[in-house]
Amino acid sequence: MKLPYYPGCTLKDRTSQLESTALAAAEKLGVELREIPNWTCCGAVYPVSETRIMNLVAPIRILKEVGEGGDDRVVTICDFCYNVLKRANRAIVDDDVKRTRMNLFLSDDDRRWAASGRQVGDGEAYDGGVKVLHYLEMLRDEVGFEKMAAAVERPLKDLRLAPYYGCNLLRPAQEMDFDDPEDPRIMEDFIGHLGGTAVAFPYRTECCGSFLGLSSPPAARRLSHTILASARKNKAEAVVLSCPMCFYNLETKQKELAGEYPGFQPIPVFFFTQLLALALGRSAEELGFEEHAIDPLPLLQERNLV
Amino acid sequence: MRTELSTRKVRGDFLARVEELSGQSIWACYQCGGCSAGCPVAEEMDLLPNTVIRYVQLGLEEELMKAKTIWLCASCFQCHSRCPRGIDISKIMDALRQMALGSGPDRCGPDEIPASELAGAPQQALVTVVRKLGN
Numbered sequence: 001m002k003l004p005y006y007p008g009c010t011l012k013d014r015t016s017q018l019e020s021t022a023l024a025a026a027e028k029l030g031v032e033l034r035e036i037p038n039w040t041c042c043g044a045v046y047p048v049s050e051t052r053i054m055n056l057v058a059p060i061r062i063l064k065e066v067g068e069g070g071d072d073r074v075v076t077i078c079d080f081c082y083n084v085l086k087r088a089n090r091a092i093v094d095d096d097v098k099r100t101r102m103n104l105f106l107s108d109d110d111r112r113w114a115a116s117g118r119q120v121g122d123g124e125a126y127d128g129g130v131k132v133l134h135y136l137e138m139l140r141d142e143v144g145f146e147k148m149a150a151a152v153e154r155p156l157k158d159l160r161l162a163p164y165y166g167c168n169l170l171r172p173a174q175e176m177d178f179d180d181p182e183d184p185r186i187m188e189d190f191i192g193h194l195g196g197t198a199v200a201f202p203y204r205t206e207c208c209g210s211f212l213g214l215s216s217p218p219a220a221r222r223l224s225h226t227i228l229a230s231a232r233k234n235k236a237e238a239v240v241l242s243c244p245m246c247f248y249n250l251e252t253k254q255k256e257l258a259g260e261y262p263g264f265q266p267i268p269v270f271f272f273t274q275l276l277a278l279a280l281g282r283s284a285e286e287l288g289f290e291e292h293a294i295d296p297l298p299l300l301q302e303r304n305l306v
Numbered sequence: 307m308r309t310e311l312s313t314r315k316v317r318g319d320f321l322a323r324v325e326e327l328s329g330q331s332i333w334a335c336y337q338c339g340g341c342s343a344g345c346p347v348a349e350e351m352d353l354l355p356n357t358v359i360r361y362v363q364l365g366l367e368e369e370l371m372k373a374k375t376i377w378l379c380a381s382c383f384q385c386h387s388r389c390p391r392g393i394d395i396s397k398i399m400d401a402l403r404q405m406a407l408g409s410g411p412d413r414c415g416p417d418e419i420p421a422s423e424l425a426g427a428p429q430q431a432l433v434t435v436v437r438k439l440g441n
Contacts, residue, residue: 014429041429218350219349223346
């Protein structure tokens with residue numbers, strides 16, 4: 001199976017381990033993720049203000065090009081990109097004014113490209129026909145969790161994992177239409193099919209602090225501490241997540257949390273694709289753990305998983 | 307702090323401007339407080355999210371433009387997902403930010419972020435800060 005793939009900025013730099021393990025795991029599952037050409041940043045935040053319509057140009061241009069390439073789906077991994085692309089696409093379907101304005105702007109775009117001798121757009125209006133898939137949805141709906149489970153070479157036996165969803169995958173629920181915003185299951189099902197144990201803990205859908213990590217760091221640290229301490233209290237041995245922003249707040253900041261909150265016990269954090277690649281037989285050296293503040297290797301060694 | 311309530315303020319164009327920018331109906335809110343109960347950042351806020359809506363209803367522009375709350379909303383959409391009236395409060399917060407940024411300096415930008423953080427923060431965090439807290 002071949003699917004177009006939109007990486008986004010962060011996966012090409014700060015969290016390259018998320019991309020490399022996602023691509024390696026997909027290959028094992030017989031999925032070829034083809035990076036789309038000419039992609040740009042999606043804008044990172046969906047423009048919620050009604051007057052900031054120009055911020056829709058970047059995500060819609062990306063989706064339009066996917067459609068023009070003859071595809072009706074695009075896979076992405078970062079939760080921020082998923083949120084922006086999916087909501088922008090929905091705006092094109094649901095909102096006549098936004099669809100008309102975007103297409104008028106992008107037709108200008110096509111003419112400029114054509115004038116420079118480069119054929120990109122075909123001049124057709126974009127109607128929102130491309131379906132935006134998160135990698136987790138690709139695993140569940142395109143590959144199938146059963147088929148994924150059958151390909152597991154190294155079950156994550158007895159590993160107690162806290163699935164952390166955060167905000168952007170789930171909310172706003174009506175627009176995202178991803179999973180139940182209050183009681184999601186997809187990560188639990190994912191962990192179960194890899195042979196691990198999903199730990200229930202009450203903060204799995206609470207915000208990690210997002211960009212407050214840069215603008216109001218103490219607030220973000222408090223939120224992150226609450227989430228991690230709750231995972232620990234419920235006897236999780238590691239946290240699993242999919243978003244680079246959450247990883248920044250919940251993983252790389254743990255040394256600061258230890259200084260601020262007495263009794264804080266560091267806990268390894270995995271991108272879900274790292275565990276997938278590990279379970280599918282990839283070696284520990286390929287998983288990018290050198291980028292982690294809290295080394296997950298001792299835990300994996302103790303369980304004979306590496 | 308002295309707060310002036312008047313029909314002139316309630317019927318002023320501030321409320322209409324917030325509704326226009328956010329696309330939300332301010333009068334839909336009946337002050338149940340569910341947004342504030344679920345808000346993860348409520349502890350740091352000077353005005354709770356439902357208070358922000360009430361202040362908009364009362365036309366208290368000056369108080370809102372000075373509030374810390376509008377800069378602390380992380381856009382996690384928890385309030386929206388739990389609002390029984392379907393109000394997207396993150397959009398109202400963004401509208402208020404946009405109005406404050408229109409008449410004041412950027413709240414946070416690359417210059418305010420320590421170099422040590424710039425080196426390690428994910429790209430999406432930097433873009434988000436500039437888009438949410440800058441002009």
